[in-house]
Amino acid sequence: AQRVTQPEKLLSVFKGAPVELKCNYSYSGSPELFWYVQYSRQRLQLLLRHISRESIKGFTADLNKGETSFHLKKPFAQEEDSAMYYCALSGHAGGTSYGKLTFGQGTILTVHP
Amino acid sequence: DAGVIQSPRHEVTEMGQEVTLRCKPISGHDYLFWYRQTMMRGLELLIYFNNNVPIDDSGMPEDRFSAKMPNASFSTLKIQPSEPRDSAVYFCASRGNTIYFGEGSWLTVV
Numbered sequence A: 001a002q003r004v005t006q007p008e009k010l011l012s013v014f015k016g017a018p019v020e021l022k023c024n025y026s027y028s029g030s031p032e033l034f035w036y037v038q039y040s041r042q043r044l045q046l047l048l049r050h051i052s053r054e055s056i057k058g059f060t061a062d063l064n065k066g067e068t069s070f071h072l073k074k075p076f077a078q079e080e081d082s083a084m085y086y087c088a089l090s091g092h093a094g095g096t097s098y099g100k101l102t103f104g105q106g107t108i109l110t111v112h113p
Numbered sequence B: 001d002a003g004v005i006q007s008p009r010h011e012v013t014e015m016g017q018e019v020t021l022r023c024k025p026i027s028g029h030d031y032l033f034w035y036r037q038t039m040m041r042g043l044e045l046l047i048y049f050n051n052n053v054p055i056d057d058s059g060m061p062e063d064r065f066s067a068k069m070p071n072a073s074f075s076t077l078k079i080q081p082s083e084p085r086d087s088a089v090y091f092c093a094s095r096g097n098t099i100y101f102g103e104g105s106w107l108t109v110v
Helices: none
Strands: A003-005 A010-014 A019-021 A024-026 A032-038 A045-049 A072-074 A083-090 A101-103 A107-112 B005-007 B010-013 B019-024 B031-038 B042-050 B053-056 B065-071 B074-079 B088-095 B099-101 B105-109
Touching: A003 A083, A003 A101, A010 A019, A019 A107, A045 B099, A101 B042, B005 B088, B010 B019, B019 B088, B019 B105, B031 B074, B031 B099, B042 B065, B042 B074, B053 B065, B074 B088
Parallel strands: A010 A107, B010 B105
Antiparallel strands: A003 A024, A019 A072, A032 A045, A032 A083, A083 A101, A083 A107, B005 B019, B019 B074, B031 B042, B031 B088, B042 B053, B065 B074, B088 B099, B088 B105
16 A cells, blocks of 8 residues: 655744655555645645656755655745645556555645745 | 646535536546545545546545546546535646646535
8 A cells, every 4th residue: 555644734934944844655666756736725736756856946855765755855945835735656657556646644834934 | 738627616506416527637648537635634536547447436435426537638527416525626637747737626515
């Protein structure tokens, strides 16, 4: 079974502070990991996927297979980063659960001025 | 590409009425997903299709919910009869290399 855990439902930081949104997963195999962001009353948008290893809007995430984690980090938070963030997992291409995306419960990030 | 297109964007209906939500996936995407989002339960996968065939419908709450994908460019999610606890945002998503979401259908059942 595949499972994604985001232990923090709410996270508040001040502008300019570092931020880390935690994500742990459970999957027997090599998963694909994603972070999605949802601004107020909008669609979910892809923020990052681990295989691309890129930085979007200053956010980065590293897959740690030993700790089964995929934490999202940004060194200096901005007010416009306030949103809901979802970590998600998919099976790898060719596997039986490829395509299906399992989401964590989400973390609401609030960046105060 | 216009992205994943959902309709209606908003619907308010009375308990007991039939609700039909529609989705047009991104052309060329071979997976289509229906998710439900609520404050209490977050994002729940209801059902997903691969090449128009339902693969996993274990997330469909009960028999009142049904979904179809008659062709590669169209899917429906139907609730009959609707109940107040069905009030939620229903997202459709499609997958090529990655998954893209529609803007959601905001359903309120009174």
